[in-house]
Amino acid sequence: MPHFRIETNLSKSKVPQDFVTKAIPVLAKALGKPEAYCVVSVIPDTIMSFGGSTEPCAIANLMSIGSLGVEQNKKHAKALFELVEKELGISNDRMYITFQDEPTGNVGFKGTTFHSIFG
Template sequence: MPFLDLQSNLPASSFHEEFLKKLCSFAAGVLGKPDDRMNLMVKPGLPMWIAGSGSPCVVLSISAIGVTDTADKNKEHSAKLFGFLTKELPLTEDRIVLQFHNLEPHQVGKKGTVMSFL
């Protein structure tokens, strides 16, 4: 049950429904998770500063169980996600930052319990 939290100073109009669907589907493939398990939150129009500049930028946080737990995995995920984001948004790699967070099953609640029991 991956969580994608995309924060950006780009306007909300940059994140139309088709983009959201494509991002979820692409990230699901990258992480090896089913599309219907993806959770996405987009926070556009934020005051942001990356690498000494307030130019358009994105920070994408990826939290998941068991697929973001090593440098080697995250290096592969990073390359693919950077490719997607630079293709779909008017940004270069230096205006994108990814954060990977490994979750344990007991840290994710669903259906009145936690993933450890599902």
């Protein structure tokens, strides 16, 4: 159920092919969630400017059912900013991450919602 989505002005050719598979264990560990539920997506080639510059930049969203909060998000931000900077070369001052804690009834899976699955 966790989804880390990154929109970036990097061209697709500059996004390493294995980025999403490298990101899954980082995301799962940070959130304490099974890798099997984690999703990472990158939307490259986005026309965007950050602070008036078109140097490499990104906007990201981390959605999860739980495991988010004021203190937890500091830990998540550290891990995810480090990953993006190392793997994509986007400086941590050229990206925002928004954190979205969804109720179980708002996330569908296997023809129902996690509310039904988790009880």
